[in-house]
Amino acid sequence: MVDPTPVPPVAPAGAPVPAPDLAPGTVPGPLPGTQPGPTPPDPAAALSLRGLWKRFGEKIAVAGIDLDVPAGSFYGLVGPNGAGKTTTLSMATGLLRPDAGSAHVHGTDLWADPAAGKRQLGVLPDGVRLFDRLTGAQLVTYAGLLRGMDRDTVAERTGELLAALDLAKDANTFVVDYSAGMTKKIALATALIHAPRTLVLDEPFEAVDPVSAANIRDILAGYVASGGTVVVSSHVMDLVQRMCDHVAVVAGGHVLAAGTVDAVRGDQSLEDRFVDLVGGRQSTEGLAWLRSS
Amino acid sequence: MVAQFVRLKLTLMGNTFRRSVWQTIGFLVGALYGLFVVGMLVVGMVVLGTDDPVLAGSIMILVGSLAVLGWWVIPLFAFGVDATLDPQRFVLFGIPQRRLLAGLAVAGVVSIPGIVTALAALGVSFAWWRTPLAVLAALVGAVLAVALCVVGSRATTTALAPLLESRRYREVVTIAAFVPLVLVGPAFAWVGSQLGGGPVDGDAVRGMVTRLAEIAAWTPFGAPWGLGAAVHDGAWGLALVRLVVTLVTLAVAWVVWDKALARALVTPPTAGAGGRAKGLGFFSRFPATPTGAVAARTATYWLRDPRYSGSIAVVPLIPVVLLVVGGGAGSEIFLALAPFTAWILGFSISADIAYDHTAFALHVSTGVSGRADRWGRALPVLVAGGLVSLVFAVVSVAVAGRWDTLPALLGLTVGTLLVATGVSSATSARLLYPVAKPGDSPFKQPQGAAMATFVAQSVAMLLVLALSIPFLVPGLVAILADLPAVGWVTLVVGAAVGVVVLILGVRWGARAYDRRAPELLQKVMSAA
Numbered sequence: 001m002v003d004p005t006p007v008p009p010v011a012p013a014g015a016p017v018p019a020p021d022l023a024p025g026t027v028p029g030p031l032p033g034t035q036p037g038p039t040p041p042d043p044a045a046a047l048s049l050r051g052l053w054k055r056f057g058e059k060i061a062v063a064g065i066d067l068d069v070p071a072g073s074f075y076g077l078v079g080p081n082g083a084g085k086t087t088t089l090s091m092a093t094g095l096l097r098p099d100a101g102s103a104h105v106h107g108t109d110l111w112a113d114p115a116a117g118k119r120q121l122g123v124l125p126d127g128v129r130l131f132d133r134l135t136g137a138q139l140v141t142y143a144g145l146l147r148g149m150d151r152d153t154v155a156e157r158t159g160e161l162l163a164a165l166d167l168a169k170d171a172n173t174f175v176v177d178y179s180a181g182m183t184k185k186i187a188l189a190t191a192l193i194h195a196p197r198t199l200v201l202d203e204p205f206e207a208v209d210p211v212s213a214a215n216i217r218d219i220l221a222g223y224v225a226s227g228g229t230v231v232v233s234s235h236v237m238d239l240v241q242r243m244c245d246h247v248a249v250v251a252g253g254h255v256l257a258a259g260t261v262d263a264v265r266g267d268q269s270l271e272d273r274f275v276d277l278v279g280g281r282q283s284t285e286g287l288a289w290l291r292s293s
Numbered sequence: 294m295v296a297q298f299v300r301l302k303l304t305l306m307g308n309t310f311r312r313s314v315w316q317t318i319g320f321l322v323g324a325l326y327g328l329f330v331v332g333m334l335v336v337g338m339v340v341l342g343t344d345d346p347v348l349a350g351s352i353m354i355l356v357g358s359l360a361v362l363g364w365w366v367i368p369l370f371a372f373g374v375d376a377t378l379d380p381q382r383f384v385l386f387g388i389p390q391r392r393l394l395a396g397l398a399v400a401g402v403v404s405i406p407g408i409v410t411a412l413a414a415l416g417v418s419f420a421w422w423r424t425p426l427a428v429l430a431a432l433v434g435a436v437l438a439v440a441l442c443v444v445g446s447r448a449t450t451t452a453l454a455p456l457l458e459s460r461r462y463r464e465v466v467t468i469a470a471f472v473p474l475v476l477v478g479p480a481f482a483w484v485g486s487q488l489g490g491g492p493v494d495g496d497a498v499r500g501m502v503t504r505l506a507e508i509a510a511w512t513p514f515g516a517p518w519g520l521g522a523a524v525h526d527g528a529w530g531l532a533l534v535r536l537v538v539t540l541v542t543l544a545v546a547w548v549v550w551d552k553a554l555a556r557a558l559v560t561p562p563t564a565g566a567g568g569r570a571k572g573l574g575f576f577s578r579f580p581a582t583p584t585g586a587v588a589a590r591t592a593t594y595w596l597r598d599p600r601y602s603g604s605i606a607v608v609p610l611i612p613v614v615l616l617v618v619g620g621g622a623g624s625e626i627f628l629a630l631a632p633f634t635a636w637i638l639g640f641s642i643s644a645d646i647a648y649d650h651t652a653f654a655l656h657v658s659t660g661v662s663g664r665a666d667r668w669g670r671a672l673p674v675l676v677a678g679g680l681v682s683l684v685f686a687v688v689s690v691a692v693a694g695r696w697d698t699l700p701a702l703l704g705l706t707v708g709t710l711l712v713a714t715g716v717s718s719a720t721s722a723r724l725l726y727p728v729a730k731p732g733d734s735p736f737k738q739p740q741g742a743a744m745a746t747f748v749a750q751s752v753a754m755l756l757v758l759a760l761s762i763p764f765l766v767p768g769l770v771a772i773l774a775d776l777p778a779v780g781w782v783t784l785v786v787g788a789a790v791g792v793v794v795l796i797l798g799v800r801w802g803a804r805a806y807d808r809r810a811p812e813l814l815q816k817v818m819s820a821a
Contacts (some may be wrong), residue, residue, distance in 0.1 A: 095657055097811045118660030125658065128651035128818075129731060131590060133597040135569070138590075141576050145586030146659040154581070172569045174597075176732065190655065 039066070043107035046071040046198045046229035051101035052091050054084075061087040063253035064101070069198075069231055069246070071106070074224045076244035076261070077233040078270075080278055084253040085233040086126050086202055092231075093123045093200050106197060119147075122196035124187050126203045126233075132176035136167055136186050139175055143190035154193065161189040164219060166212055180207035188216065198229040205239065217243055237271035251278045294388065298396035302403045319744055320405075327409040335416035342420025348499055349420045350522030351506030357438060357518030358509045360410060364442035368450045369466070384558050394551060401443035411439045421521050430532060431521025437539050438517035444543060448550040454557055464599045472610065510535060513542035583661050587669020591645075595673060600648060600729055604641050608634060608681060612689070627693055628772060631686035631706040636757070638678035639713025643721050643753050645670050647728045651818055657810045663803030667718045671799060674714055682706045701771035701780030704787030708764040709757075711791025715798025716756045722802040724749035725813060727820040763790050 041048040047069035054062045062084040069075045079085050090096035092103045094114050103110040103117075110117035131139055137158055144154035162168045165185045170178065175186055184207055191199060199220070205213050220230050221243075234240050240247055241261060247270065248258035256277045257264050265273045275281050342349040383393060402411055418431035456462055509515035510522075516538040523532035575589035595601045611634050615627050646653055656666060686706045690699045726745040758765075764787035771779035806813070 093658060094660070095654060095811060095814060115660045115662070118658065121658070123658040125654050128654040131594075131649070131652045131655065132731065133594055134590065138570075138573055138576055138593070141573055142586055142590055143655060143659060145576070145581055145589075146583050146656065146661050146665075148583055149581075151577075151581035172571060174570065191658075 041102060041104040041107075041109075042068045043104070044071060045069055045104070046073070046106060047075075047092055047200075047231060048104040049088070049092055049101065050104075052088060052098050052103065053100040054087050054091060054096065054098055060253055062091065062098075065250070065253070065255055067248055067255060067258060069229060071197075071229050072224065072227055073229055073246045074220070074244045075229070075231045076240035076247040077231060077250060078235070078237060078240055078247060078274060079233075079250035080280070081235075083250045085250055087253075088250065089200055089202050089231070089233060090125065093121055093125075094118050095123070095125060119194075120197045122191035122194065122199045124184075124191045124199075124201040124204055126206075130175050130183065130187060130190075132178075132183075133174060135172045135174055136162060136178070136182075136189075137171040139186055140189045140193055144193040147194040149194060157193055157195075158189075161192060164215065165189055166215065181209055181212060184208050185212060185216070192219075196228075199223070199231065201230065201232045203234060204232055205234065205236065237269070237274055241265065241270040249274055249277050294392040294396045295399045298400040299403055302400040306403075315744055322744070323405060327405060328412075331409055331413045331416060334413055335419070338417040338420040339422065343423065346421070346423075346522075346525055347503065350519070350525065351503045353417055353420065354506040354510050354515045354518045354522065355502065357414070358512065358514035360413075361438065361442050361445065361514040361517075364406075364410070364446040365449050368446050369453060381557070390551065390555060390558075394547075394554065397447065398440070398443055401447060402439060407439075407443065410442055411435075414438050418521060421525050424525050427521045427525035430524035434517040434520030434535075434539070437520075437536075437543065441513070441517060441539065441543055441546065444546045444550060448546040448553065451550055451553040451557055454553070455560075464602075469606075472606065476610065476614070511538070513538060516542070583665035584669045584672070587656075587661070587666055588672045591642075591670050592673040592677075594648075595677070598648075598731065600731075600733075601641070604637070608638075611637070612685070624693075625772065628689050628695065628698060628702060630689040631682045631702060632709045634685050635678060635682040635706045635710035636713050638674055638682065639710045640717055640753070640757070642670050642674055642714065643717035643750070644726065644728050645717075645721050646813055647721075647725050647817060647820070648731070649817070650731050651814070652731070653814055653817055657814045663722070663806030663810075664799075666806055667722070667799045667803045670721075671714050671718050671795070675710065675795075678710055678714075679707075682710055695772075697775065697777045698772045698780060700777065701768045701783040704764055704780070704783030704785070705768040706787075707784075708768075708787030708791040709761060711788075711795040712760050713757050715791075715795035716753055716760065717798075718795075719798040719802040719805070720749065720753045720756070722805040722809070722813070724752060725816045725820075726750075760790065760794050 039050070041050050045068040047067070049065055049067040052062055052065040054060075065084070065088055067088075077085050077089070087096065091098040091101075092110070094110055094117060097111065105117040105120050108117045108120070131142065134142060140158045140161060141154050144157065145151075159168075162171050165188065167182060167185055167189070170182065175183060178186065184204065188201070188204060191201065204216065208216065220232075224230055232240075232244070244261055246259065247261045247264050249256045249264065257273075261270065264270070268276070338349055338353065341352070388396075401407060414435035415432060418428055418435050421427035421431055506515070506519075510519035516535040519535045520532055520539075523529075523535055575592045576586065579585040579589040579592075595605060612627075612630055615630050615633070618626060649656075683703070683706065686699070686702050690696055690702060726749045728746075764783050767779050767786060768783040770776060771783055
C-alpha cells in the first residue's frame with residue numbers, strides 16, 4: 001500500500017494490494033503484488049518497502065509487501081500471530097535478506113548499501129538474545145562504540161538512557177540476570193544510543209511494566225515530535241490507536257490496510273476494524289461445557 | 294500413565310527428526326555407533342565369559358560400577374542435557390506423585406543412553422551362558438542396575454536442583470568439570486606406568502582387576518552387576534547380600550527422589566541474586582572504535598562465559614598433561630607445549646559467531662564492518678594467547694634444558710598461533726556449526742550437530758596443518774636433528790608465514806562477513 005505524504009483520506013483493504021485470500025501454492029512468481037506496475041520507492045519516506053517477499057521452506061512468510069512510512073510519523077504495524085510482522089521488519093532493517101523486493105531508508109537502498117542504510121536506523125529486534133554477560137551499561141556502551149561513536153558521547157548518553165529507562169541502579173548488573181521487561185528496556189537503549197533518524201521496534205512493550213511503558217511512550221512521542229520516525233509492531237490495538245498516527249494491518253504476509261489511524265479505523269475502534277479485516281472471530285456458541293453453571 | 298510418558302518421550306524423539314535432515318543423520322549415526330559398541334561389548338564379554346568367567350565377572354562389575362556412577366554424577370555437570378521430561382513441566386497437570394514418579398522413571402530409560410545401557414546390561418548377562426541359573430540372576434541384576442542408573446540419576450539431579458539453579462554455581466561447577474576430564478588421559482598413563490614398565494604382567498593385571506571388583510561389588514554401584522558372578526560361583530550368601538545392597542540403594546534413591554520431587558514441585562526455580570560488576574571493564578581500557586569494542590566484548594566473554602573460560606581453565610593443565618604423557622621433563626614431547634597451546638588458543642575462536650548465538654543480531658543491525666568484527670575477535674586471542682604461549686615456550690625450554698631449541702620453538706609457536714587465528718577468522722565467517730547455547734553447559738552438544746561440527750573442524754584443521762608446513766618442517770628438523778641454525782630459519786619463516794596467513798585470513802573472513810552477515814544471522818537463528 002503506497003502512502004503519498006499528503007495523507008490520502010482512506011486506504012482500506014483492496015485496491016492494488018494482492019488478494020489476501022490468494023492460496024500460497026498458487027502464487028505465480030516472486031512479485032505478484034505489482035500488477036498495476038511497480039510504484040517507485042518514495043525517497044521522502046523514512047521507510048519505503050516495495051514488493052518484499054520471503055519464503056521459508058514451504059511457508060511464504062511475506063508475500064509482496066508494499067509500505068511507505070512517512071518521515072516524522074509514529075507508525076504502528078499490527079497483525080495476528082504469524083502475520084509476517086517480524087519477517088517484514090527484519091527485511092526492512094537489514095537483518096534478513098528478502099527473496100525479492102526492496103527496502104529504502106530515507107531514499108537509501110538498504111540492501112544495495114547496507115552500511116549507509118543501517119546508520120539511519122535504530123533497531124529493536126524481537127526474539128533475539130543480547131550479549132547478556134555484559135552489564136547493562138557495558139551493553140549500551142558496546143552498541144554505541146559499534147556504531148563508531150566517540151567515548152565521551154557514548155558515556156554521556158548511556159547514563160542518560162539508563163536513567164530515563166529506570167535502569168540506573170541496575171547499570172552494573174549483568175544483563176543475564178535482568179527480568180524480561182528490563183531486558184526489553186536495555187535492548188531499546190542499544191537501539192537509541194546513536195540517535196537514529198528512524199526507529200524500528202518489534203514488540204517494544206512486551207513484558208514491560210506499565211510505568212516503564214508510559215516512560216518509553218513519552219520518550220518515543222518526544223522523539224517523533226522532534227522529527228524522528230518510529231515504527232512499532234504490536235498486538236495491542238488499544239495502544240496503537242492511542243500512540244500511533246499511522247497504522248498498517250498485516251495478515252498472511254500481505255498488507256490489508258494502511259494509512260492514518262483515523263482513516264483505517266473509520267468510525268470503529270481499531271480493534272473492531274482489525275477483527276473485521278483479519279477475520280477469524282469465532283461465534284461463542286461452542287464450548288458449552290466450559291460454562292460453569 | 295507410564296505408557297503415556299513413554300509415548301510422549303518417543304514423540305519428542307520422533308519430532309527432532311522433522312527439524313532437519315542433519316539431525317536425523319546425526320541421530321542415526323549415534324544410534325548405529327551405540328549399537329556397535331554394545332554389540333562389541335556383548336560379544337567380547339560372552340567370549341571372555343566362556344574362557345575366564347572370573348575375570349569376566351570382575352570386569353562386568355568394574356565397568357558396570359562406572360556406568361552407574363556416570364549416570365549419577367554426569368548430569369550434575371552436564372546440567373540440562375536432557376530436560377525433555379523436566380518434572381517442572383508437569384506441575385500444572387496435577388498428576389499424583391506416585392504415578393508421575395513411575396512414569397518419569399520408565400520414560401528415563403527411553404533415551405539413547407538409557408537404551409544403550411539397558412541393551413548392554415541385558416546383553417552381557419549372557420556371558421554366563423554355560424550356567425543358565427547365573428544368566429537368570431545376571432538378568433535380574435541387569436534390570437536392577439538399569440533401574441538404579443535412572444532412579445539414582447533422577448535422585449541426584451532433583452535433590453541438588455536448588456544448587457544447580459544458581460547461575461554462579463553452575464558456572465563454577467562447569468569450569469571445574471574440565472579439570473578431571475583433561476586429566477583422565479594422564480591418569481591412565483600413570484596407572485600404566487605403575488603396572489610396571491616392560492611387558493605387561495598379565496597375572497598382575499588380572500589380580501588387580503579381581504581385587505578391585507571384589508571391593509566394587511560391595512558398593513551400591515557394583516552390587517547389581519555382581520549377582521550373576523556370585524550365582525555362577527555358587528556363593529548364594531554373597532548373591533543374597535548383593536541383592537539386598539542393590540534393593541536398599543534403589544529404595545533409598547527412590548525415597549530421595551520422591552521427597553526432592555515433592556519439594557521441587559512446590560518451589561519453582563528462581564533466578565537467585567544477580568551478579569554485579571564495577572564500571573565498564575575492558576570497554577574503558579580498549580580504544581573507542583568498533584574494533585576496540587568488539588575486542589573488549591570478546592575479552593569480557595573470555596573471562597565471564599563458561600563456554601570460553603572453560604578453555605582458559607584447561608590451559609594451565611596442558612603442561613601437566615604433557616609432562617605425564619612425555620614421561621618427564623627431559624622428553625621432546627614437553628617441548629610441544631607452547632606450539633600446542635598456541636594451536637588450541639588460535640583455534641578457540643573458530644566458532645565465535647555460533648557462540649554469540651542470536652546476540653549476533655546486534656552486530657548485523659549496527660552494520661559493523663567485517664574488518665572490525667574479525668580483528669576485534671582475533672586481537673584478544675593474539676595478545677593473551679601470544680603472551681601465554683611465549684611464556685610456555687621459554688619455560689618448556691628451561692625445564693627441558695634445551696636452550697638451543699628456543700629459536701625453532703619460538704618460530705613454531707608464533708607461526709602456529711598466527712596461522713590458527715587467521716584460519717579461524719576466515720572459516721568462522723563461512724562454516725557455522727551449532728554449539729552449546731549461551732547459558733547452557735559447554736558439555737551440552739546440540740543434537741545432531743556432530744556431523745556439521747566434524748566437517749567444519751576438519752576443514753579448518755587441515756587448512757592450519759597445510760599452511761603450517763613451511764615452518765613445521767624446518768622446526769622439527771631443527772629440534773630433532775639438533776640444528777640451531779635451522780631454528781633461526783624456522784623463526785623467520787614462522788613469523789612471516791604467520792603474519793601473511795593472519796592478514797589474508799582476516800581479510801577473507803571480513804569480505805565473507807560483509808557479504809553474508811544477514812545469512813550468518815539466519816543460520817544461528819535456525820539453530821536456535
